[in-house]
Amino acid sequence: MAKVPVQFTLNGSEKAEFIDSGTTLLNALRDKIGDTSPKGGCHQGTCGACSVIIDGELRLSCLTLAETCDGAAITTTLGLAEGGVMHPLQRAFLDTFATQCGFCTPGMIMAAKVLLDHTPNPSRDEVIEALSGNICRCTGYEPIIQAVLRAARANSQNAA
Amino acid sequence: MELRKNYFADVRKDDLHEIGQPRPRSDSPGHVTGKTAYFADRSFPGMLHLKMVRSPHHHARIRSIDTSEAEKHPGVVRVLTAKDVPHNVYTILILIQIGPEDETVLADGKVRWKGEAVVAVLAETERAAQEAAAKVRIDYEVLPAVFDMEEALKPGAPLVNEYHGQNYYLYDSGECRKVRFGDVEAGFAGADHILEQSYQSSPIEHAPTETTGCVVAPEGNDRFTCYTNTQAMFFTLDNTSIILQMPGSKLHFVGGTVGGGFGGKVDVIVEPIAILGAKLTGRPVCFIYSREEEMQISSPRAAEKVVIKDGVMTDGRIVARKVTGYTDAGAYSRHSPYGAQKGAGHYPGPYTIPNVWIDTYCVYTNRTPSSAMRGFGVTIGDFALEVQMDKLARLIGMDPLEFRFINAYRDGDMKAHRQPTEGAALIECMQEASRVANWPVAEKYMAMSSYAKGA
Amino acid sequence: MALALHTFATVKDANAALKAAGTRYLGGGTLVIRAANEGDVSVSGLIRSIDPALSAIAIAGGKVSIGASVTMAAIARHPELGILAKAARAVGGPAVRNMATVGGNLFAPAPYGDFAVALLALDAMVGTDDGELPIETFLAGRDGSRAIVTSVSFTPPKADGFRFLKVSRVKPKGVSVLSIAAVLGQAADGTVSSARIALGCMADRPMRAKTAEKALLGRSLTKDGIAPALAAAGEGTSPITDPIATAWYRNEVLPVHLGRLLLS
C-alpha cells in the first residue's frame, strides 16, 4: 500500500508520519498519532463528534484526508488545557453539566471554540448556529448552549 | 433544583445532604478534556477489522454460501460462517431460564430479517474487509415475509422462527401474559360509558452518538480482553461464554464507558463474533458498527400495539379496564418476551380499578429484532394509557387532572396483580403538578392524601 | 484496491488522470469521502488539482466568476456575494460549509444541491477546460460528465430580483424538504416581466419550474396574481422520497412554499 508522508502541527507540536494514502485525518489522529479526542460517531459528516480546527476553521476530520492537511495547524480538544488548567470552555462544560456520556463533547468544544475565537460575545442564536453541525443524544442541548454562553462571559470578564 | 419538603414531612427525617445538591460527575473532567477512553480509543498493532455480510432479504432460505473469492482477496485473514461458531444458536435471556434458544450468531440455512448477519470477514484494513465482503456470494430463495403483528398471528401466516413453532412467544401462561382481577365483563355491563381505542407505535432507534462495537485483544494465554461499550457487562460475558463454549475465566471484559446507550447496547451481538475472530486468527480484532448499521441493524424499541377498553361512570370512576398489548419482537426474542411481560405488570397504570383483564403478546415478525430501550414494555403503554385517560375525561365532561385524582392508586389499595399499593405518592405528585403547571383542581383534591382513603 | 489520493498542480493533468478507471475527482470530499467511509469500494483513485485559480472569486464587468473549489463558507462571508449568502449558508452546518465546494454541489444528488438550485435560477455558465455550458445542459448531462468543473459564472441580478428559500425540518441545519430559487424581473407597474424559478428535491437534481414561470409573466406578485403559477408549480416534477419527506408530501407543500417565496 502506498505510504505517503504528512507533516503538520497538532496542538502546537510538530508531527510527521507516514500514512496510507487515502487515510482520513480522523483515523490518522486516532490510530497513528494517538490523539483519540476526536470521536468517530458516523464517518458521514452528520454528527460532528470528529470536529477539529484546521488553520482556524472548523472541519470534520472524518471527511478530510490526512494528506490534504500537509503543513496545516490542527487543534483538538486534547490540546486546549494549558499547563493542566482547563480552557474556559472545558470548565464551563463541566460546571453546567453540558456533558453526559461525553462522546459528543470534544466536537462540541471545538465548534464552540471556533465560534468564540471569532465572536467573543455571541448571542444565543449565534451559539445555536455554531453548534448546528454537532449532535448530542444525551443532554438535550440546553446545558451545552448555556456552557458556551458562560464561557463567553468568563472570557469577556477576563479581558475586562 | 427545588425540593418540596412539605410532602410527607412527618415520615421523613430532613437530613438529605446529597439529594438536591449539584455534585460534579466523576467522569466529566475526562469528557471535557478529551481524555476519557471509550472502547474504540484502544488500538493494537496488527488489529484486524471485522465486516459483516448481511441479508438483503426479509425472509429467505440460504441455498449456498461461496466465500472462496472473498478468502482470496488481498488483506483478508479469515472468513467466518455459521459452522465456525461453537454454539451458534443462542438466546440472551437463557441466563434467567427464558428459552428457547432462537437466534443464530451467523445465519444457518435461513435468514429471518433484512440485515441479519450471515458471513463475517476479517481483514487487515477496513477497506479490504469491505471489498472482500462484496465478493461473498450467497444464493437465497426468497420466502414470503410478514411485517404486521396481527397478520403474523393469523392462521396460515409465514412462520418466522422455527425455534418457536408459532409467531408468538409461548409463556408458561400460554400464548400471552395474563392478569385477571375482578370480573371485567360485569364491570363493563354496569358502566355508564364504554370506550375502546387502539394505539400503535413504530420502532424507535436509540441512535447513540457512539456506535455499538468492541475491540478484542488476545492475551497470548488463551485469554481474551474485550473492550466493549456494552451496557450489560456480565450478561454479555456469560452469553459469550455460552456461545463460544469457553469458560468465563478466559474472558476479560473491560467497559463501563458508553458513548450513549439508552438501552440499545444490551444485546450480545458484537462481542462473541469478535472474540471468535481473535481466537481463530490469534490477532486483535475490532468490530464497530457503521452509522448505517447502528440505525438499521442494532435493535430498536419494539413497535407496539395497545388496545384499551374501559368502562367508566359519569362520576369519574373507572370500573373496568381491559388491555391487550402486542410487542413486535421482530425475528428473534432478545429482550422482548420480558418486555411484553413488563407490559402485563404495568397495566392498568397507576389507577385503582376493581375489574381488570390484561393480555400481552410477544409477537414474531420478519422485522429487525427489537430489544430494550428506556422503559421498554412500559413507555408506549403509558402513552396509550394517558391518552386514553384524557379521552375518558373528555367523554364524561370532566377535568382530566381531577379525573386522575379520582382514580389514582393510593396506599393500601389492592392492585390488579394482588399486591397492596405502598408508597404511591401519586396524589402528591399531581397536587404539585397542579400548582406548578397552574392547572387548578377543586379544593377537595388538594386536600387528598396517598395515605387516607376516603378523604 | 486501497484508496489513494493523487494531487496535481494543473487541471489539465488532473483531467488526464481522471481518464483511468475507478477514479473520481475530490472536491471538499463531503460526499466522496463519505461514500468511501460507508463502504463504496467502486472508487480507488481520488484526483484533485490544487490550481489556485480553482479557489478564486472574480467580480468584474458585471460578471461573477467563482472557482469550483470555493467553499460555501467563503461565499457566505464574501462582501460582494451578498445575494448568494443565504443559499451558501443553506448547505449543512458550519464545518460542512468550510469543506463543501461549489463544484461538488453541482454534482450532489437530491436532497442535496441547494446551492446548485440558486445557480440554476441565476442561469449560470459552468466552465471546464473545454469551455462553458449553460447550467441546465450541464445538469442534464452530469452523470456522464468526467471533465473537471473549473468555475461557475453568472451575471448577478439586482439585489431584490433574487430570492432563495430552503425548507427543512431541523433548524438551523437540516436536509432539504425542498429548496426554491427565483430570479424575477418586474416592469414599472410591478408586474412580472421575466421569471426563472429553480427547484431542489423536486427531481433527482435541480430543475426549472417552467410552467410556473410562464404563468407568472404579466402577473402581479399578489395572492391572486400568483395563483396560476402556484397551481402549475408541480408540473413536470418527480420528487424524491427519502427519510425527510415522501414525494407526495413534497408535491403537496411546493405551492405553499413557492407562494411564500413570491410574496415575501
Ligand SMILES: Cc1cc2nc3c(=O)[nH]c(=O)nc-3n(C[C@H](O)[C@H](O)[C@H](O)COP(=O)(O)OP(=O)(O)OC[C@H]3O[C@@H](n4cnc5c(N)ncnc54)[C@H](O)[C@@H]3O)c2cc1C
Ligand atoms: C452532514 C452533511 C450535510 C449536508 N447538507 C447539505 C445541504 O444542506 N445542502 C446541500 O446542498 N448539500 C449538503 N450536503 C452535501 C454536500 O456537502 C454538498 O453538496 C457539497 O457542496 C458537495 O461538495 P464537495 O466539494 O464536498 O463534494 P465532493 O464530495 O468532493 O464531490 C461530490 C461529487 O462531485 C464531484 N466533483 C466535485 N468537485 C468537482 C469538480 N470541480 N469537477 C468535477 N466533479 C467534481 C466529485 O467527483 C463527486 O462525484 C451535506 C453533506 C453532509 C455530509
Ligand code: FES
Ligand atoms: S464522525 Fe465525523 S461527523 Fe460524525
Ligand code: FES
Ligand atoms: S453527552 Fe452523550 S452525545 Fe452528547
